Amino acid sequence: MYTPHGAHHSHYQTPYVTPYILNPASQVHDQFENNFMGKEIEYFSEAGFDMTKIHIRRNAPVAQLYEDAVRNEGAIISSTGALINFSGKKTGRSPKDKRIVFEETSKDDIWWGPVNIKMDEHTFEINRERAIDYLNTRDLVYVFDGYAGWDPKYRIKVRVICARAYHALFMNNMLIRPTEEELKDFGEPDFIIYNAGQFPANRFTAGMTSTTSVEINFKRMEMVILGTEYAGEMKKGVFSVMHYLMPVKFGQLSLHSSANYGPERDDVTLFFGLSGTGKTTLSADPKRQLIGDDEHVWSDEGVFNIEGGCYAKCINLSPEKEPEIHAAIRFGSILENVVYNPINRIPDYDDVAITENTRCAYPIEYIPNAHIPCSVPRQPTNIIMLTCDAFGVLPPVSKLTPEQASYHFLAGYTSKTPGTEDGVLEPIPTFSTCYSAPFIVLQPSRYADMLAERMRGAGAHCWLINTGWVGGKYGSGSRCPLKYTRAIVDAIHNGSLAALPENEYDTFDAFGLSIPTKVENVPSEVLDPRKAWPDKDAFNKEVKKLAGMFNRAFAVFEKQVDEKVRAAGPRV
Ligand code: ATP
Numbered sequence: 035m036y037t038p039h040g041a042h043h044s045h046y047q048t049p050y051v052t053p054y055i056l057n058p059a060s061q062v063h064d065q066f067e068n069n070f071m072g073k074e075i076e077y078f079s080e081a082g083f084d085m086t087k088i089h090i091r092r093n094a095p096v097a098q099l100y101e102d103a104v105r106n107e108g109a110i111i112s113s114t115g116a117l118i119n120f121s122g123k124k125t126g127r128s129p130k131d132k133r134i135v136f137e138e139t140s141k142d143d144i145w146w147g148p149v150n151i152k153m154d155e156h157t158f159e160i161n162r163e164r165a166i167d168y169l170n171t172r173d174l175v176y177v178f179d180g181y182a183g184w185d186p187k188y189r190i191k192v193r194v195i196c197a198r199a200y201h202a203l204f205m206n207n208m209l210i211r212p213t214e215e216e217l218k219d220f221g222e223p224d225f226i227i228y229n230a231g232q233f234p235a236n237r238f239t240a241g242m243t244s245t246t247s248v249e250i251n252f253k254r255m256e257m258v259i260l261g262t263e264y265a266g267e268m269k270k271g272v273f274s275v276m277h278y279l280m281p282v283k284f285g286q287l288s289l290h291s292s293a294n295y296g297p298e299r300d301d302v303t304l305f306f307g308l309s310g311t312g313k314t315t316l317s318a319d320p321k322r323q324l325i326g327d328d329e330h331v332w333s334d335e336g337v338f339n340i341e342g343g344c345y346a347k348c349i350n351l352s353p354e355k356e357p358e359i360h361a362a363i364r365f366g367s368i369l370e371n372v373v374y375n376p377i378n379r380i381p382d383y384d385d386v387a388i389t390e391n392t393r394c395a396y397p398i399e400y401i402p403n404a405h406i407p408c409s410v411p412r413q414p415t416n417i418i419m420l421t422c423d424a425f426g427v428l429p430p431v432s433k434l435t436p437e438q439a440s441y442h443f444l445a446g447y448t449s450k451t452p453g454t455e456d457g458v459l460e461p462i463p464t465f466s467t468c469y470s471a472p473f474i475v476l477q478p479s480r481y482a483d484m485l486a487e488r489m490r491g492a493g494a495h496c497w498l499i500n501t502g503w504v505g506g507k508y509g510s511g512s513r514c515p516l517k518y519t520r521a522i523v524d525a526i527h528n529g530s531l532a533a534l535p536e537n538e539y540d541t542f543d544a545f546g547l548s549i550p551t552k553v554e555n556v557p558s559e560v561l562d563p564r565k566a567w568p569d570k571d572a573f574n575k576e577v578k579k580l581a582g583m584f585n586r587a588f589a590v591f592e593k594q595v596d597e598k599v600r601a602a603g604p605r606v
């Protein structure tokens with residue numbers, strides 16, 4: 035019987051092994067193999083890689099990862115040359131299954147609670163061994179060695195060990211790719227990810243509540259992934275480590291933000307915001323150079339990107355609205371869980387049959403005006419806090435005082451639109467502190483205090499931008515057209531908003547926000563929600579509702595902040 039799957043197994047000895055041996059990098063590889071085994075043996079006597087059985091591909095060429103993914107993982111090559119992969123059952127992160135190991139070196143720093151759930155060291159050992167044992171059953175194991183952090187002073191060396199070519203290529207795109215020289219002298223990594231995502235956690239292991247487990251051990255500087263193949267877990271694992279190391283060990287501020295640079299005015303902008311608020315979309319700007327779309331460090335010297343690539347949403351992606359991102363989807367890029375036309379391999383970005391969270395991971399140099407190296411020795415000039423307010427209450431743009439900036443950073447507000455199926459018609463508010471609660475490692479106030487201090491030092495302007503609903507809430511209004519938001523961002527960058535005199539700002543009393551009365555290329559009635567809503571009573575009702583939600587959400591921070599920050603919230 036002919037089975038296409040069986041076919042490759044029968045001749046795997048030749049096509050797999052040969053190209054690798056012929057690979058000019060094989061010398062590097064051999065050296066690595068020895069180091070790697072050496073490390074395993076002397077460091078962890080409990081588990082190691084069985085080099086007599088498995089074959090390791092280290093920093094394999096992109097084309098080879100394509101070939102493996104197509105041959106073994108059901109991947110498809112898209113019409114523009116991107117690799118379309120599928121992550122299986124999980125198409126998003128699994129925050130409830132995330133654990134942090136409770137150990138003496140980090141226990142006093144970690145913000146324990148529902149975001150950082152404790153795991154004991156022994157359970158980590160069990161899961162780690164389970165992951166390594168699983169990897170030992172694979173014929174092929176992939177290793178990717180790369181860096182996190184573009185500033186050599188602060189960067190860390192990351193090693194990813196996984197069994198899917200898709201995962202190796204994903205981290206090839208998302209980490210900073212070492213040069214051949216750097217790879218040769220890579221040495222021991224600072225952080226290792228063992229990704230055995232295809233294999234489940236054992237539900238009878240202490241503390242496991244499902245077959246998925248994503249865990250980080252700051253003492254061993256290791257991450258273990260079981261039971262989820264969603265590649266974004268690895269990316270956020272690296273961020274978690276930087277979100278711990280940068281403030282604790284280096285005294286630098288790590289941020290869940292995008293960043294770009296304007297050569298004309300020599301200025302850096304940071305964009306904060308939760309998922310879907312526009313960090314990736316708005317930081318890709320033809321007038322500016324992209325530093326990065328998701329994870330940065332604001333250091334004493336300036337701003338640098340943690341990653342070597344971007345991870346853009348693909349839902350409803352169009353070349354007209356997001357030309358840079360659309361053009362980045364080509365050979366080397368990974369499309370995740372995107373539906374495609376089987377005849378011509380053209381992706382259908384409007385199709386949510388697999389998930390709404392369709393993504394593309396591409397190396398940052400695929401954005402034509404990326405600033406490489408992704409590090410700028412400048413303190414930020416503008417801080418933009420993005421929110422997607424589906425209640426339609428917050429103005430498309432407002433100017434924040436330093437106290438309001440601290441307030442909104444700690445509150446971390448955005449909202450989700452109601453799902454179409456479950457009959458929920460109300461937007462769903464989300465308050466996610468520091469605009470990044472799922473990845474917060476330390477007490478939120480540690481990041482917030484550092485941000486306030488750095489903003490003060492740099493004299494940065496702060497703006498709150500609502501990329502969500504205008505002229506009504508979800509259902510009656512509409513999402514702020516992207517071209518208006520882009521015009522607002524332009525007005526921030528060309529200095530015209532900051533130059534607008536006080537009397538050209540209106541005060542939105544309930545939230546204490548200053549709304550500019552004019553912004554070039556934006557109709558002025560859009561700028562003030564009090565004017566944009568046709569139904570004033572309905573508007574006032576939503577204002578009260580949202581203000582109440584802010585007050586309730588902020589209550590947990592009231593004791594930690596000073597009076598001025600407490601007073602910077604809505605008053606209704
Ligand atoms: P994540 O943290 O998950 O990566 P993100 O903040 O990077 O999220 P984006 O990928 O930029 O979010 O998603 C914003 C989405 O909203 C895009 O699909 C974009 O096309 C859409 N959008 C619609 N209107 C606007 C607007 N006015 N401003 C920004 N984005 C908008």
Ligand code: MN
Binds near residue numbers: 313327328346
């Ligand atoms: Mn993004």
